[in-house]
Amino acid sequence: MTEKLNKCGCGEIPEYLMTESGSSCKYAFVCGSCCNEWSIQFRSTYTRDDDKLMELATTAWNNASRG
Numbered sequence: 001m002t003e004k005l006n007k008c009g010c011g012e013i014p015e016y017l018m019t020e021s022g023s024s025c026k027y028a029f030v031c032g033s034c035c036n037e038w039s040i041q042f043r044s045t046y047t048r049d050d051d052k053l054m055e056l057a058t059t060a061w062n063n064a065s066r067g
Contacts (some may be wrong), residue, residue: 004064009038019057030057040064 002038007013014032026048032037042060044067 001063003058005032005058006064007066008032008034010035011067017054017057017061019053021053028057029051030061032061 005014011031012032014034014036016033018032018033018036019028019030020039025044026046027041028044029039029041031037040060042056044053044056047056
């Protein structure tokens with residue numbers, strides 16, 4: 001992953017992000033590799049392109065509020 005990731009809600013910086021979405025979903029979830037517990041829902045814009053989905057997920061992850 002080329003873009004720097006912000007810290008997770010658990011306080012660690014994940015090495016990578018994982019996404020979960022359906023084949024035609026408007027929203028998806030992203031969580032970090034550090035704890036797999038803190039996740040964020042983001043708008044997937046119905047994309048099926050894995051690179052675009054990861055770009056949207058990374059932006060959502062980095063822009064999310066942390067308690």
